Amino acid sequence: GNSVTQMEGPVTLSEEAFLTINCTYTATGYPSLFWYVQYPGEGLQLLLKATKADDKGSNKGFEATYRKETTSFHLEKGSVQVSDSAVYFCALSDRWTVNRDDKIIFGKGTRLHILP
Amino acid sequence: GAVVSQHPSWVICKSGTSVKIECRSLDFQATTMFWYRQFPKQSLMLMATSNEGSKATYEQGVEKDKFLINHASLTLSTLTVTSAHPEDSSFYICSAVQVQENIQYFGAGTRLSVL
Numbered sequence: 273g274n275s276v277t278q279m280e281g282p283v284t285l286s287e288e289a290f291l292t293i294n295c296t297y298t299a300t301g302y303p304s305l306f307w308y309v310q311y312p313g314e315g316l317q318l319l320l321k322a323t324k325a326d327d328k329g330s331n332k333g334f335e336a337t338y339r340k341e342t343t344s345f346h347l348e349k350g351s352v353q354v355s356d357s358a359v360y361f362c363a364l365s366d367r368w369t370v371n372r373d374d375k376i377i378f379g380k381g382t383r384l385h386i387l388p
Numbered sequence: 389g390a391v392v393s394q395h396p397s398w399v400i401c402k403s404g405t406s407v408k409i410e411c412r413s414l415d416f417q418a419t420t421m422f423w424y425r426q427f428p429k430q431s432l433m434l435m436a437t438s439n440e441g442s443k444a445t446y447e448q449g450v451e452k453d454k455f456l457i458n459h460a461s462l463t464l465s466t467l468t469v470t471s472a473h474p475e476d477s478s479f480y481i482c483s484a485v486q487v488q489e490n491i492q493y494f495g496a497g498t499r500l501s502v503l
Contacts, residue, residue, distance in 0.1 A: 315394065315481050315497040361431065375422070376492055380431045
């Protein structure tokens with residue numbers, strides 16, 4: 273079945289370091305891919321998305337490229353800040369577009385700690 | 389982006405009582421909403437799919453009589469935890485599908501603590 277695998281945390285970095293959180297997926301068809309972020313005590317916020325191969329999603333300095341050949345959607349940021357400390361979830365929707373029947377499949381989440 | 393409001397954000401109740409959680413899409417209509425449960429330091433577990441005007445679809449292992457879902461309008465779904473027990477203590481999160489954007493927006497979550 274469809275699944276998402278992301279690197280286990282916690283990941284601890286110093287401020288201004290380069291960030292990579294790996295995410296790979298298995299899916300039939302052409303899934304849409306997402307990164308969600310969850311700040312402490314809050315719900316999930318959509319960080320970025322990509323709907324087809326080679327698409328690059330970007331937001332708030334974060335980027336992820338939909339790589340069909342490697343079934344990956346790694347999250348990157350060139351210079352992290354303390355405020356980026358949160359849990360990051362990689363996710364996929366297992367149809368071409370998200371519609372009323374779609375479910376999102378989440379990875380287990382990666383906790384990120386940024387030290388000042 | 390679109391906004392999904394979830395209320396209350398935190399509730400404490402006694403064992404045996406029922407608790408209702410509301411999920412509203414504030415600036416769009418949502419025929420489909422989802423309810424998730426999240427245990428500490430874990431991912432989200434989909435509990436059920438809430439469909440406006442029809443019965444909810446529950447995931448395997450989720451007790452439909454325990455977790456009552458009502459999607460009475462295009463902007464409101466409610467989750468009622470009936471006869472709550474301490475093991476029901478968790479973080480409950482709802483989401484709503486914004487079809488035009490093809491995005492699922494999430495509420496801020498409700499932390500339930502059952503004493």
